[in-house]
Amino acid sequence: MPKSTEYIAKLPGSDGLIAYSTEEDAIWGDLVAAQWSAVQKHMAKPYLDGLAILDMPRDRVPQCAEISEILKRYTGWTVAPVPALIGFKTFFGMLADKTFPAASFIRSRKDFDYIEEPDIFHEIFGHTPLLMDPRFARFSEAIGKAGQVVDKKHYAWLIRLYWFTIEFGLTYEGGALKALGSGLASSPTELPHAVLSGSPVIRPFDVIDILRTPYRIDIHQPVYFAIENLDDLFAAADRDLAADIVVAQEKGLFAPLYPLQKES
Numbered sequence: 001m002p003k004s005t006e007y008i009a010k011l012p013g014s015d016g017l018i019a020y021s022t023e024e025d026a027i028w029g030d031l032v033a034a035q036w037s038a039v040q041k042h043m044a045k046p047y048l049d050g051l052a053i054l055d056m057p058r059d060r061v062p063q064c065a066e067i068s069e070i071l072k073r074y075t076g077w078t079v080a081p082v083p084a085l086i087g088f089k090t091f092f093g094m095l096a097d098k099t100f101p102a103a104s105f106i107r108s109r110k111d112f113d114y115i116e117e118p119d120i121f122h123e124i125f126g127h128t129p130l131l132m133d134p135r136f137a138r139f140s141e142a143i144g145k146a147g148q149v150v151d152k153k154h155y156a157w158l159i160r161l162y163w164f165t166i167e168f169g170l171t172y173e174g175g176a177l178k179a180l181g182s183g184l185a186s187s188p189t190e191l192p193h194a195v196l197s198g199s200p201v202i203r204p205f206d207v208i209d210i211l212r213t214p215y216r217i218d219i220h221q222p223v224y225f226a227i228e229n230l231d232d233l234f235a236a237a238d239r240d241l242a243a244d245i246v247v248a249q250e251k252g253l254f255a256p257l258y259p260l261q262k263e264s
Helices: 022-042 045-054 064-074 088-096 120-131 134-147 152-167 190-195 207-211 230-238 241-251
Strands: 078-082 099-103 170-173 176-179 201-204 223-227
Touching: 022 045, 022 120, 022 190, 045 064, 045 120, 064 078, 064 120, 078 088, 078 120, 088 099, 088 134, 088 152, 099 120, 120 134, 134 152, 134 230, 134 241, 152 207, 152 223, 152 241, 176 190, 207 241, 223 230
Parallel strands: 078 099, 170 223, 201 223
Antiparallel strands: 170 176
């Protein structure tokens, strides 16, 4: 994740709600409008099913409490507003507790098409639809629990499994490449880059290979992993991920497919 941000977290009031401005609500509405057609065409069915059930507002920023009310009925998860940046330890701990940490600010107009750090649009529009699916919710919880077991020096290895699946995972439906990840659902520019451009490398889903694949957060990904059978992803929830990290370390990192810059 980014080391710093120009954005400031918005704090809930005494009523538990965050007061978003008229302009912030308008940015949310414009982001939804800009993405709606693309996600209907290019996102995978589990995401679209969750999006339809959530039926989130399109003209204002949703409150975490109203999304949590629906999520809790389906998978037992909630969404909690957090500062713009949180550490891996906090992130893994919240996932293990079935709580999704949602950065509470929304991007400005200048970052409309691409923002490096997660904002409330990425968190709610991108992440919560998959958390409506008990299988994806359980996988996310498993990542969190693994993060409570591994040494902190291994956080950067473990987070790659989340990055290349929940954030930027791909799959196939009827032979067509579809997007799963929240980073794709919430990005007007990276979604077509991933599924239409033909420029990135598409690799088959493999836990060890994913753990060995470095990434950068500030560019469109040059490599994605496509999950042929989603059951392969869900089975990863039962793996000994700490042991997988040891195997991946023994094999070593793959050479990055991007200009060198230190990974977060």
